[in-house]
Amino acid sequence: MNEFPKTLVDALNNNQDANKGITYISGQDAERDVSYPELKQRALGLLHHIQKKGASEGNELIIHLADNEQFIDAFWACQYGGIVAVPLAIGTSDGHRQKVFNVFEKLETPYIATSRKALQRLKVYAEDQGKESIYEQIQQKAVMLDRIEEFDTLGICADIKPEQTAFIQFSSGSTGDPKGVVLTHKNLMTNLFGIIECSAFDGNDSFFSWMPLTHDLGIIGFHLTPLFVNINQYMMPTELFVRRPNLWLEKSSEKKATILSSPNFGYKHVLKRFKPENQEGLDLSNVRLCFNGAEPISADLCREFNETMKPFGWSKTAMFTVYGLAEACLAVSFPKLLQPLSTIHVLRNSLVAGQPATILNAAKEQSIELVRLGPAITGTDMLIVDTGDTEVAENIIGRVLIKGDNVTHGYYHEPALNQKLISADGWLDTGDQGLINEGELVITGRTKDLIIVHGQNFYAPDLESVCESVDGIDLGKVIVCGIRNPEEAVDELVVFVLYRGELDAFYQTTIDVRRELSEKSGLDVAHVLPIKTVPKTTSGKVQRFTLAKQFEEGEFNEIIAALIELSETQVTDTGAAGSPIERILLEICHSVVADQKISLSDNIFEMGTSSLKLAQIHEKIDEMYPDAVELTDFFDYPTIEELAGFIATKIQE
Amino acid sequence: MPSFTSKTSVQIPRLEGEDVHVWKLKLSDSLDGLSLAVLSEEEVEKVSRLRSSKLRARALSMRVQLRQLLSLYLDLKPIDIHFQHAEFGKPSIINSALSFNVSHSADTALVAIGLCRELGVDIEQWRELDNLDGLVQRNFSSDEKEQWLSINDEDKQQTFFNIWTCKEAFIKATGRGLGMGVRRCTFNLQSPHELRQCPEQYGEATDWRCVPLEFDGPLSATLMVGANACAPLIFEFDSDNFPEIA
Structure with missing residues (x-):
């Protein structure tokens, strides 16, 4: 590898091959290519608009956009202008909108890159919550990406230093005080170097992701990493994956992608819908690594996925069980390459902090199976300590600490919390509990809330x-x-x-x-x-x-x-959720008709629900159970109970 | 001599033939000053299912004002008006030739009043919908879907709400409701949004008048009437200053 870039902008500046870039996939037959040189032009063009709005170096820009391409453009506009990027998910719940308001109030000089749609949602939320005055400020500082068509006038680049903040990753707090992990260019360079080295990425690889860009695995793992290696990357919207999980594998197969990722739940989501008999042309033999992280990993699920995909050329060494957290940028430990799933069986009642875990040769009734997550990657140090902060021996359970140039210097404007979580000599408490077994990390639980x-x-x-x-x-x-x-x-x-x-x-x-x-x-x-x-x-x-x-x-x-x-x-008078289908339907109804109590036996029409709301409910049901229900079926099955029964029989057909 | 400053009542012409009056009601967010006593037990019970006090207040405010308004035309006390529901739920007034239809969205309601049975009105505030194309796919006729392809992205939201209010007003006017299947009627996606096609049992498309109702703000509203001509008069209702029928 040539000299590794010192900042994010160095990396994109290096990528001058117009044949390498990002493919944004928005459906079965809809995609758009943007090469890395084009991305730079778009970012600089967008930067002009952001600067015209008044933002300058050191200010913050909240990125609140559903569209991946707009998100990436805004992210890079920030990097070139020395503006701190603050990605916040669009989401569907009030919690997501509340977070935008909380973060906006918390930041020093915030601007926001968003769309008319998203801004309209914020407005509705503000009116509902009596936050009109903050909304006014947000509106004044908003750059609407869906209104920008002209990218020809370029913004003014800042001279970026490695110590400068590149972006802030906020936790998914639903109420109260969101915590922002501050990441500098140097943090990111260190972690990206480690990620690339320990996964041996090179010109033969290409990445395919459905992870949200507001998640570190999305933005760092599956956008920045391939960009640093100067190889192709494909991304599809998370929402599309949720709706059509098979499209992830089908498109990866079509693009011959070698590097994939999904947290634990994603594999389950795929397996629920996957029908091997419908997947004749699927070829997963190009997949070299599939990152499995971001939440606790189930060994059984990994094996089930491996088994199901084996006929399609899926390698048993592809599943890459990793550990990381936003505070480390992204990654902390990776297993060795080209090894199959590696696990240990531990007696459940031996999982006590400060004590050795009882490790068994095989599964027993009282044991659980935990996945090995490998040693720390290049640039990161990792320690397991007891309550007295002393390092413990192998197989003894303790708190997992990390240290390195990749580790954040702290949360945004949280001095007290930073003091609690980061020691004087730079060790950060991950909040996770674990042990080292044969040199590899095993997470046993969580200590923080x-x-x-x-x-x-x-x-x-x-x-x-x-x-x-x-x-x-x-x-x-x-x-x-x-x-x-x-x-x-x-x-x-x-x-x-x-x-x-x-x-x-x-x-x-x-x-x-x-x-x-x-x-x-x-x-x-x-x-x-x-x-x-x-x-x-x-x-x-x-x-x-x-x-x-x-x-x-x-x-x-x-x-x-x-x-x-x-x-x-x-159930007849209060309506708790019963069967899984009933629970899903109830949730859908509540998400559309948020203002009413609905029980399983309520006649949907007697609730005075408008036709448009019914059509929205229908649309959402159709996403979950494609082609199972017609809108007019609501009349024959006007309660959630009846509709759920109807769907159940349809699914069985 | 100084004149009194009290407002004079709005004079409303008497309904005749194919006349339609459309009233715009402002729905109050609080129960202050609302004459709840005019409502039936059933109405109050239904409203009590709403979760937020704001929405309960709006719903009650709508019902109270509806009764006040109808009482002017019927020459009855608001409390003495009795409603009935037809087979597919369309409400009407017992023992009266007067026909009405109500629609509400957020803090605004519309009441259409006429003598023709086939009367439907719908109002929708524009708001972001999760999957506009999906809704079009499932609820527009194939002709409409074809037209949808030529709608510019920035006009999609407005067009959708315009057409949705047409469809909704139509299925309400027929009294059949959503059970008809909104896909079975076709409108012009470009203005004027005339009815192009409808299921046989509701006559020829040309038997229907589709009238866009213009109000300020990001909203769509449509009146559908089974009549030869329709030029509705639009009024705003102010319960502090009752109108009078001439």
């Missing part, structure tokens, strides 16, 4: 404050945990509420909590359970781990069964 659902991070206290707005739930009387469901191989949200009364009366609370979290954060809750006390440490900190453990050990099974029974008897 982070919940990962579908690869997105949520802070438990944020979700708890959402629950606190439910009638009958007091401050500090609710605990939200992300708990692994071993059967489904995903983390599920379980909400514990302090409640000492009869279970019958608790039932309404379970419905209210589900609805609140679904509306505010777009999250689906697996269980809402009553607890008699809130477990706390002597210093008064809530012990989420204790509850999660009790749950995993089955202590709540009886209550769950009782609540399910209640839901079956009360």
Whole structure:
């Protein structure tokens, strides 16, 4: 490799081959190529408009755009102008819009790159929440990318220094105070160098991604990395993957892509829809690596995916189980190349901090299987320490710390938090718990209040404050945990509420909590359970781990069964979600008709729902269950119960 | 002599023949000053299902104003008006030839009043829809989908809402509702949005008048009437200053 770039702009400046670039895929037959030299021109052209709006070096630009191409253009306009890029997801829930307002207020001199549509949504949200005055400011600082057609006048480039901030990655906080990980060019250079070296990327590779660009795996892993190697990259919108997961593999096959990625849930999503008999031409033999990170990894799911894709040339050494976090830019540890899935079996009850894990030769009833995630990559140091911050021996469980030029100097404007998480000699506490086994990292759990659902991070206290707005739930009387469901191989949200009364009366609370979290954060809750006390440490900190453990050990099974029974008897008058299809339909109805209580047995028409809303509900149902339902079927099956039954029979056909 | 400053009531002409009056109502976000006593128990119960107090207030405000408005035409007390619902749910007034149709979106409602049974109105505030092309794909006729291809991106939202209000006003006018299948009627996507085609049982497309209702702001509104001609009169309703029928 030639001398490695010192800044992001160095890298794009180096890429002068007009045959290399990005292909934006927007559908089965819709795509658009933008070469790297063109990208630079577009970025400079856009920079002119951003600077015309008043933004200058050191200011921030929130990137709030659904379109990948517009997002990338804005990102690079920022880099050339020395403007700090702040990507924020468009999303569908109020939580996403709230975050835009919170971040905008938090930044020093913010501007925003967005679209008319997205701005309109922000406006509606502002009117709803009485935030019109902040909206006014946002509107004044908005650069509307869908209005810009002229890219010929170039903006003025800043002289970028490696120590300068390139962008800030904000956590997925749904309420309260969003935390922004500040990343400099030097941080990024260090991590990109390590990523490229430890994956041995070269001119023969090409990348294909559906990850959102607001996620580090999307923007750094699957946009910056191939750009640094000066090779082709393909991206499709996340929303398209969610709707048509098979298109990911079909397009990768068509493009002969060698490098893919997906968090754990994505494999499951694909397998649900994948029909080998319909995939005659699929060829996955070019895939050299498929990054699997961003959330806890299920070994069973990896094997199932490997097995299903094997007939299509999928290599058993492709699945690349990695570890990383936004605070490290992206990556911390990678396994060695060309090795099949590597795991250990550990006795469940030996997973205690400060103690050695009992490692077994084979799976047992009381054991769990954990995936090996490799050693630290070039440029990053990693340590497992005990409560006294002393390094522990192999196989002893402790906190995972990282250090290196890739690691953030801290969260944006959070001095107290930074002091807590980063030691004087530069070690950052990842909040994860793990051990080193045969030189490879194994993550055993999380210590900080982070919940990962579908690869997105949520802070438990944020979700708890959402629950606190439910009638009958007091401050500090609710605990939200992300708990692994071993059967489904995903983390599920379980909400514990302090409640000492009869279970019958608790039932309404379970419905209210589900609805609140679904509306505010777009999250689906697996269980809402009553607890008699809130477990706390002597210093008064809530012990989420204790509850999660009790749950995993089955202590709540009886209550769950009782609540399910209640839901079956009360379904007619209060309408809790029953079957999975019913739950999905209920969620869809609530997402469109946000202003009404809907139960399974409600006649959709009697709710006074407008036809357009019904058409929107229909459209969303069609995304989930293509061609299963006609709008006019609503008349024959006018309740969610009936419609769910109808869909179930259609799916079986 | 100084004149009194009190407002004089708006004078409304009497309805005759194919006349249609369209009233624009402003829906209040609070219950202050609302005469809830004029509503039926059933109406209040239905509204109570709405989750936010703002939406409950708007819904109640709409119903109260509707009754006040109809009472002018019927010469009845608001509380004495009784509604019935036809087979597919279209509401009408018991024992009266007066026909009406209501539509609301956000804080605005429209009430169309006439003597012709085939009367439908719809209003939609423009707002972002997740998947406009998907909605078109599933709810527009093939002729309309063909026309859709030639609509510029920046005009899509407006065109969609214009056509949607046409379709909605039409299915409401026929009384058949959504069960008809909105795909079975075809409109001109370009203005004027005339009805090109409709299911046989609702007569010829030429039997229908499609009238765009112009209001300020980002919204579409359409009146559909089964009549030879239609030039509706548009009024704003002010419950503090009741209009009078001439």
